[in-house]
Amino acid sequence: MMNAISITEGLLYVCFAILIGSFLLYSVPSHLRPAIYVPKKVLLIVTVLAGLLSFGPFVNVVVWLNQDMRIGLWETVYSVLSSFEVGTSLSLTLLxxxxxxxxxxxxxxxxxxxxARMALFFSILIIFAGGWASHAASLSQFPGFLSDSVHFFFVALWAGPILILGWFRNNHENWKPFLKWFTPFSIGSLSLITASGxxxxxxxxxxxxNSWVLTYGQALLIKHLLLVPLVVFAFINGFLIKRHLSQGTNPGKWLKAESIFILAIFTVTAFLSQRTPPHSFTRGLTEPSPLFLSLYSGAFSPDITIHPALNSLSYTLFALSVVFIGLTIFSSMKKTPVIISILFGFIVVLTGYLGIMASI
Incomplete structure (x- = not known):
């Protein structure tokens, strides 16, 4: 059940990115962006799909309560809709x-x-409605709700145009005027994403x-490491690609490369959304991560305290990670096949991860 909900959450993130990206770009004058074509049918299907996928967390709570309290299904549904934050969130989302x-x-x-701007406004309302039932909101109602909603809003606002221009672009005319406003927009969005995160x-x-002991902490660490190649590709698309536009370079393929890392982050985020956050009162009750245990060489106990300390192996792995960051940028400048740069990006994540684990 949990894996199914994780899949629905991941698809929901993609739906919101498509909607926000489409409506944002259609809100901008055509001379300030490349031409895009997202059929109305696609927008309608994605909207309906977003509504259906929003039921995931609600169904999860209903099934759990129905099994635990052993009351009728419709009584459980009514109870969740009327008394739980996830029910309020779903009602507003569907509206x-x-x-x-x-x-x-x-x-x-x-x-x-x-x-288009009205549609963008309603999409934002949907995101904030969903944030009302987030992990952060359950732990600290308004501050948690606000930080989660703002975080996801700016993720969609930044990642959405990248997905749309990577996969629904008709041409790459007006690319320089687009970069002139989208590059500072991206920097601002990334800053707010970081702050809210x-x-x-x-x-x-x-x-x-200490959360790295648990599966949640391991996934969160991997998510943060995926941001490194994502920022590298954002740098390539925001700055380096300008030099090659006059030479006929197709910027769309580099946006597709960046979108792959966005989708990877969405996947990990969806996985995290259905896992228990690692608080002091859950660490001893939650099984340690098999991945952590396979890489940790010391003696393990549930109350272990992690103190990373750099050593020769971790220094070497971090150095390799930096080298592959350089190779990713260099390969873009030399117009090598994009798949090679994508591979380098994932090697950056792998070497960075192993370097951190080697320091424990």
């Missing part, structure tokens, strides 16, 4: 989903900026290094 669907169905958001960690993972 905004219906309004968004009608807006897209009855208007041409691909040609009329006003309706740090606030969320204060509630969800107050003891970051």
């Amino acid at each position: 905004f989903i219906v309004l968004l669907y009608l807006l897209v169905l009855l208007n041409d958001v691909t040609r009329q900026q006003f309706f 740090l606030v969320m960690m204060k509630f969800i993972v107050p003891d970051y290094t």
